[in-house]
Amino acid sequence: MTLLIVGIFVFLGVHLLPTVPGWRDKLAGRLGENGYKALFSLLSLAGFVLLVWGFAEAPVIQVWSPPAWTRWVAIVLMLPAFIFLVAAYVPGQIKAKLNHPFLIAIKTWALAHLIANGDLASIVLFGSFLAYAVYDRIALKRRGARGLVTVPATGPPRNDVIAVVLGSVLYAVFLVWLHPLLIGRAVVPH
Secondary structure (H helix, E strand, O other): OHHHHHHHHHHHHHHHHHHOOOHHHHHHHHHOHHHHHHHHHHHHHHHHHHHHHHHHHOOOOEOOOOOOHHHHHHHHHHHHHHHHHHHOOOOOHHHHHHOOHHHHHHHHHHHHHHHHOOEHHHHHHHHHHHHHHHHHHHHHHHHHHOOOOOOOOOOOHHHHHHHHHHHHHHHHHHHHHHHHHHHOOOOOOO
């Protein structure tokens, strides 16, 4: 469990750095923009590896036993999570309306997994990401109030179609093949 917690602190800590006024600019001033980005990427990757490894190695300590139907709630919630994820990178009305679809994708993903998993490692992992996404959204609103964040431009309507279709395809691929392959657990019961 220690590796999981250290990984979460490193990964989310690096991602929280830009939410603290002045810290990112101060660090980028010392390291240069490319140096800052390289350090950010290196620490993010290290944190991600540690949290994945820590989650895989964490003992299964059941805190609560979710009912079987919660798995289906998670399966349903993950479809919009994938669509929001794609919409974050394909500017359209979805991105314009949601403002920060990537953070909404993280919140949806984390909530879905908290509903369906009752073990301690899952609660720590998904709860941390949910708390991070909620905090980061609040921080973005505050920075926006000071003129530090610009509202993303909208794109053509076809971009929303692309986000929905590509998000749905990624969802299906992950649901059927990638989740069992990468996570080691089949999502859809056989």
